[in-house]
Amino acid sequence: MTHFKKVKDSQVDMSELMLPSHSNFNGKIHGGYVLSLMDRIAFACASKHSGAYCVTASVDTVDFLKPIEIGELVTMKASVNYVGNSSMVIGIRVEAENIRTGAIKHCNSSYFTMVAKDENGKSLSVPGLRLTNDDDIRRFAKSIKRNKMTINRKKEFHETDFSSEEYVHLLENYKVKIEK
Template sequence: MTPPVQNPLTAKPVSASRVVMPQRMLPPDANPAGNVHGGVILKYIDTAGGIAAIRHARSAVVTASIDRMDFLKPAYIGEVVTFMASVNYVGSTSMEVGVRVECENPMTGETRHAGSAYLTYVALDAERRPHAVPPLILETEDDSRRNREAAARREARLAERRRERDSQRQGRGE
């Protein structure tokens, strides 16, 4: 018996796409001082964020932007760095995904918040064109807070784009 086809635009809870991705940091990931390169951290952030976006959209996605990345503490060779990603906000074809980075010394169990990032992904159809994504079901107060903060970041990005567009028009004498 064939399972029923699920409507791809049926609302989905935040928990359905959440990602927890641990990675052990090795010598090729770091500089001679033993600090993990920021680019390595960014690669894993984009990977974890992309998985969360794919799970939500159930389609291919592309990274449209990294709104913000704060490196709070360094990561070192030998540590386990965990990337925790969740969808914070859904637009018509795009999603904001927040990624929290935590480092753990596996010998002592000590952990620390090493960084956070906000990324925007766009869902793509089979022809690689943007397509609609399902609405987001907010399950917890943290989900609601993240959603409100993401909406504010989105509005700030849109306002900045409008200012840039207006400035370009003024520069052309329009």
């Protein structure tokens, strides 16, 4: 019999003040640092849901919508959006708050696929997900749709022959110069 957990039972919030040591030469927080924080919260959320050690299997598109400044308080919110047999899709929302003005901006969102592992590195079955509101249902359904799009993209990419003669016409409107 499958055990089920509510989405809210595994949700994790994490906040961190952005320091000069996290910034690039332009005074903005390194995207790589933000990705590292996102990976940590995805691990915490997935481990909380599964009760096991989890590894990152993939990261869906990460679009950096707005830069994060030194001195802002970054808050990340993670929840389990989808579960498979041993995998979980963790939805993460990143917001930055100007602590002087209280202004909050949405900086990015992403989806991390995490897999539960046992002590020997073998995949473990994870609890099912109990959906209790419209947001839970919408997030689960969108995860199914994203997964199907990923499968179709991979299939199309692997089935396509990318010989240069056949595809050179695709490059006509791009900033390239072909020299053979």
